[in-house]
Amino acid sequence: MRSTRHDWRRRKQRTSARNRGSRGLTLIETALATIIVGVGVLSIVVAQAAFHQQNVYSVQAATAARLGNEIRELTLSMPRHDPVTGKAYWGPEPSETTLDDFDDLDDFDGLIFSAELGNGPINSRREIIPNMNGWAQTILVDMVDVSNINQYYDVPEEPEDYPDDYVMRMTVIVTYQRPIDPEPLEITRVSWISPN
Numbered sequence: 001m002r003s004t005r006h007d008w009r010r011r012k013q014r015t016s017a018r019n020r021g022s023r024g025l026t027l028i029e030t031a032l033a034t035i036i037v038g039v040g041v042l043s044i045v046v047a048q049a050a051f052h053q054q055n056v057y058s059v060q061a062a063t064a065a066r067l068g069n070e071i072r073e074l075t076l077s078m079p080r081h082d083p084v085t086g087k088a089y090w091g092p093e094p095s096e097t098t099l100d101d102f103d104d105l106d107d108f109d110g111l112i113f114s115a116e117l118g119n120g121p122i123n124s125r126r127e128i129i130p131n132m133n134g135w136a137q138t139i140l141v142d143m144v145d146v147s148n149i150n151q152y153y154d155v156p157e158e159p160e161d162y163p164d165d166y167v168m169r170m171t172v173i174v175t176y177q178r179p180i181d182p183e184p185l186e187i188t189r190v191s192w193i194s195p196n
Contacts, residue, residue: 060176060187061187061188063135063176063187064135064174064176064187064188065174065188065190067121067129067132067135067137067172067174068137068172068174068188068189068190069190070121070122070123070124070129070137071108071122071124071137071139071170071172071190072170072172072190072192073124074122074123074124074125074126075105075108075170075194076194076195077196078103078104078105078194078196079103079104079105079196080104080105080106080168080194080196081104081105081106082103082104082106082107083103083104086159087159087162088159089106090106090109090155091106091107091109091110092107093107099119099122099126100126105141105168105170105194105196106141106168108139108141108170109139109140109141110139110140110141111138111139112136112137112138112139113136113137113139114135114136114137115132115133115134115135115136116133116134116136117136120132120136120137121135121136121137122137134176134177134178134179134184135174135175135176136174136175136176136177136184137172137173137174138172138173138174138175139170139171139172140170140171140172140173141168141169141170141171142168142169142171143155143162143163143166143167143168143169144166144167144168144169144193145163145165145166145167146165146166146167147165149167149169149193153166167193167194168193168194168196169191169192169193169194170191170192170193170194171189171190171191172189172190172191173186173189174186174187174188174189174190175187
C-alpha cells in the first residue's frame with residue numbers, strides 16, 4: 001500500500017509540472033509581443049517612405065538634367081552673335097519673332113520656356129515636350145573673360161565696345177512647381193562655355 005501511495009504522489013507531481021509548462025501566454029507577454037511586432041512593422045513603413053521620397057527626388061533630378069541638356073544640344077553649334085547683323089543687337093533681332101528664327105546664342109538670353117507660358121519646355125529640335133506641367137527652363141547668356149570665366153562683362157551698347165577676349169557662358173536654370181507649391185523650386189542649373 002505504501003508503494004501505491006508513493007506512486008500516486010509521483011504521478012500527481014508530474015501532472016502538475018506538465019500543466020504548469022503548457023499554460024497560455026499572460027497579458028504582459030502578449031502586450032510585449034504586440035509591441036515588438038508593431039515596432040518592426042513601423043520601421044518597415046518608415047524605410048519604405050524614405051525610399052519613395054528618394055526615388056521621387058531622383059526622377060526630378062534626372063528630368064531636370066535632361067531639360068538643361070536639351071538647351072545645350074540646341075545651342076551647341078550656334079555662333080555667338082547673329083551671322084547677318086553681328087553685334088548690333090543683344091537678344092533677338094527685330095525680325096526674329098519666333099523660336100525658329102533664333103540663330104545665335106545671344107537671342108536666348110533671358111528666355112523662359114514653360115508649360116504655364118504655353119511655350120515649353122522645349123527639346124533640342126525646338127519642339128515643346130508634352131506632359132511637362134510645372135517644369136520650366138530659364139536661359140541666361142553672359143559674356144565672360146576667356147581666361148577667367150568667373151569675370152562677367154556687361155553687354156556694351158555699341159558693337160565696337162565689346163571686349164577683345166570673351167566667351168559666351170550659357171546657363172539653364174531648370175525649375176519645377178508642383179500644384180501645391182507656392183513658387184517654383186530650382187532643381188538644377190546647367191552651365192557651359194560655348195565653343196564658338
